[in-house]
Amino acid sequence: MKTPGDAGFPxxxxxxxxxxxxxxxxxxxxxxxxxxxxxxxxxxxxxxxGDYGEFVIKDPDEVARxxxxxxCKPQMNYDKLSRALRYYYNKRILHKTKGKxxxxxxxxxxxxxxxxxxxxxxxxxxxxxxxxxxVPTGPHFRFPPSTPSDLQVSEVLRSPSSEELxxxxxxxxxxxxxxxxxxxxxGTSVNSEIEDGNGGVAxxxxxxxxxxxxGGGGSGGGFRGAVHPRLSHEAMFxxxxxxxxxxxxxxxxxxxxxxxxxxxxxxxxSPLPGPGLLAPPLSPALSMTPGSHLAYxxxxxxxxxxxxxxxFNPEDMQRYLQAHTQSVYNYHLSPRAFFHYPNIIVxxxxxxxxxxxxxxxxxxxxxxxxxxxxxxxxxxPPPHAHPIHHHLGEEQHHSPFKFKLQPPPLGRxxxxxxxxxxxxxxxxxxxxxxxxxxxxxxxxxxxxxxxxNSSSTGSLNSAGLPKIKVEPISDIExxxxxxxxDISDEEADEEFDVFPSHYHKHHHHSHHNHYPxxxxxxxxxxxxxxxxxxxxxxxxxxxxxxPPPFFIPPTPSSGDGRRGNSIVKSEPVEPAxxxxxxxxxxxxxxxxxPLKLRFKRRWDQDQHMEEAEDKKVRxxxxxxxxxxxxxxxxxxxxxxxxxxxxxxxxxxxxxxxxRATAQxxxxxxxx
DNA sequence: GTCGGAATGA
DNA sequence: TCATTCCGAC
Numbered sequence: 001m002k003t004p005g006d007a008g009f010p011x012x013x014x015x016x017x018x019x020x021x022x023x024x025x026x027x028x029x030x031x032x033x034x035x036x037x038x039x040x041x042x043x044x045x046x047x048x049x050g051d052y053g054e055f056v057i058k059d060p061d062e063v064a065r066x067x068x069x070x071x072c073k074p075q076m077n078y079d080k081l082s083r084a085l086r087y088y089y090n091k092r093i094l095h096k097t098k099g100k101x102x103x104x105x106x107x108x109x110x111x112x113x114x115x116x117x118x119x120x121x122x123x124x125x126x127x128x129x130x131x132x133x134x135v136p137t138g139p140h141f142r143f144p145p146s147t148p149s150d151l152q153v154s155e156v157l158r159s160p161s162s163e164e165l166x167x168x169x170x171x172x173x174x175x176x177x178x179x180x181x182x183x184x185x186x187g188t189s190v191n192s193e194i195e196d197g198n199g200g201v202a203x204x205x206x207x208x209x210x211x212x213x214x215g216g217g218g219s220g221g222g223f224r225g226a227v228h229p230r231l232s233h234e235a236m237f238x239x240x241x242x243x244x245x246x247x248x249x250x251x252x253x254x255x256x257x258x259x260x261x262x263x264x265x266x267x268x269x270s271p272l273p274g275p276g277l278l279a280p281p282l283s284p285a286l287s288m289t290p291g292s293h294l295a296y297x298x299x300x301x302x303x304x305x306x307x308x309x310x311x312f313n314p315e316d317m318q319r320y321l322q323a324h325t326q327s328v329y330n331y332h333l334s335p336r337a338f339f340h341y342p343n344i345i346v347x348x349x350x351x352x353x354x355x356x357x358x359x360x361x362x363x364x365x366x367x368x369x370x371x372x373x374x375x376x377x378x379x380x381p382p383p384h385a386h387p388i389h390h391h392l393g394e395e396q397h398h399s400p401f402k403f404k405l406q407p408p409p410l411g412r413x414x415x416x417x418x419x420x421x422x423x424x425x426x427x428x429x430x431x432x433x434x435x436x437x438x439x440x441x442x443x444x445x446x447x448x449x450x451x452x453n454s455s456s457t458g459s460l461n462s463a464g465l466p467k468i469k470v471e472p473i474s475d476i477e478x479x480x481x482x483x484x485x486d487i488s489d490e491e492a493d494e495e496f497d498v499f500p501s502h503y504h505k506h507h508h509h510s511h512h513n514h515y516p517x518x519x520x521x522x523x524x525x526x527x528x529x530x531x532x533x534x535x536x537x538x539x540x541x542x543x544x545x546x547p548p549p550f551f552i553p554p555t556p557s558s559g560d561g562r563r564g565n566s567i568v569k570s571e572p573v574e575p576a577x578x579x580x581x582x583x584x585x586x587x588x589x590x591x592x593x594p595l596k597l598r599f600k601r602r603w604d605q606d607q608h609m610e611e612a613e614d615k616k617v618r619x620x621x622x623x624x625x626x627x628x629x630x631x632x633x634x635x636x637x638x639x640x641x642x643x644x645x646x647x648x649x650x651x652x653x654x655x656x657x658x659r660a661t662a663q664x665x666x667x668x669x670x671x
Numbered sequence: 672g673t674c675g676g677a678a679t680g681a
Numbered sequence: 682t683c684a685t686t687c688c689g690a691c
Binding site: 028079 | 682683684685686687
């Protein structure tokens with residue numbers, strides 16, 4: 001096996017270029033690192049190692065010295081340098097390879113995002129720089145399918161609809177031009193590379209690169225963005241169950257390499273050069289799973305790019321949107337992942353019968369609009385919030401994955417209901433939490449669905465109360481362990497669950513500062529709330545929803561805090577889940593409306609009645625108020641009547657709710 | 672060795 | 682913003 005440490009480590013060529021860090025005048029550390037990595041003369045100082053993007057600093061002091069020299073900071077040392085590197089953790093440009101000292105790993109996808117923000121929808125109208133570097137095929141390069149089941153999943157996930165989404169030929173030419181990008185510099189001078197590029201206009205480079213590629217014969221300088229000689233894209237497809245070359249996708253001949261613009265890749269219609277050209281130079285360890293992300297759809301970033309040459313015609317758009325929707329269904333993504341497009345026809349979900357595809361579900365390249373489907377959507381999808389997901393429990397049961405998509409926190413009303421019931425059963429949440437064990441052994445169990453803790457929650461379950469679930473959070477090391485967990489599109493990538501738990505930990509407290517609206521999930525109506533994708537979807541992957549009401553933070557005893565294996569969440573348990581958990585058979589009677597849905601309907605119904613009645617009542621009260629009759633009834637907060645209904649209404653709501661709850665419970669039993 | 676907060680600088 | 686510097690904690 002050739003290791004990345006060899007001269008030919010195929011880290012994307014563009015990443016070495018200074019212009020890949022727009023906005024930064026000075027060389028950035030990660031660029032510098034890449035520079036060192038690409039130069040053989042420094043391979044005894046720093047070198048690629050292990051996984052794709054992983055490198056080891058063999059001589060920390062020397063690296064620091066070099067860095068200090070570059071930055072004219074003679075005082076530089078590894079301690080300081082490593083601090084700088086650690087800042088990349090948060091930015092997810094880098095992360096630490098735990099357990100291996102001086103070993104870090106680039107997050108390729110993040111680099112793309114960081115350096116090509118124009119990809120974002122937000123930059124609609126922005127021209128796509130011709131110098132846009134090739135990007136890897138997809139966000140999953142870190143998660144090679146290592147088991148047959150993973151391969152299967154990848155295969156299964158290749159949704160037919162995705163293929164229809166292709167826009168053949170749209171970008172092939174340009175992609176070829178860009179994809180064949182090769183380093184213009186000879187790489188002999190560190191400084192020359194760093195400083196010469198900034199002024200370079202993209203368009204000027206293209207011909208040059210093309211020419212170079214044409215003459216160079218492709219293999220070039222080893223890691224000049226060339227296709228790995230032994231791992232062509234085609235080979236990858238064969239290996240990982242990709243298109244397999246029979247779908248009629250184009251095969252381009254560039255610089256002697258047969259490259260396959262990936263027809264189903266999110267990048268296919270992306271302004272970014274497709275993988276074809278920089279054909280993901282694959283390290284043996286490269287976790288590229290074309291199949292997995294092929295299931296996804298073209299980049300949404302395209303559609304709204306007015307100034308771009310890339311555009312969908314209405315049919316394309318429609319198909320794309322449908323496919324997206326399909327994906328949402330197929331992958332149990334939150335309904336909020338649905339686009340808001342009129343006329344979009346939600347296709348009949350095509351159930352995947354071989355397990356869930358959470359990771360793939362959000363299989364989106366970093367090039368794609370992060371605001372549509374980012375990691376937290378895919379990693380925390382609330383399948384239960386949507387009626388079509390009512391049979392999810394069953395699937396979870398068969399899911400081969402360790403990861404389980406999370407239902408959303410309950411809506412306020414349901415929390416109210418549960419809270420009421422909780423208080424009735426006089427079992428406190430903390431009691432629940434403390435009675436749970438957080439052993440990592442539970443992680444594996446979660447693969448089959450809920451981890452029920454019937455001994456401690458039995459009574460609660462029967463009352464429809466939340467069940468505590470232990471969800472494995474892979475630590476970075478477990479990136480490799482949990483192969484198909486690139487939930488984020490990497491960005492979403494990818495990142496939510498695959499990032500080191502310390503990151504989670506860190507952000508548990510910082511979230512509140514950064515995302516004051518983290519309660520956004522807790523809307524009165526979970527389903528409705530989930531239909532507003534524009535609210536909170538943006539790049540930050542860790543913009544995770546606030547912990548659900550019964551969130552139980554990892555206890556220090558479960559680990560050292562930085563490396564906890566799991567977080568514990570509670571989640572609402574639907575009837576099916578409850579039955580599963582209690583050993584009963586899942587109810588498959590399709591005529592049975594999910595309890596939650598019925599709650600919702602009932603609630604809506606009551607709401608309407610309430611509102612109507614309230615109006616009446618308020619009218620009366622107002623009349624009474626004018627007469628000074630209600631002065632003493634304002635024992636409350638003093639909040640205006642507009643905000644809070646009169647106590648009377650509260651009581652009625654409560655009573656109604658109670659009644660409805662009881663009734664629905666009965667109905668459910670009958671089901 | 673690693674982490675991340677804090678202050679600070681360019 | 683992106684480090685740099687310092688430092689306490691693990």
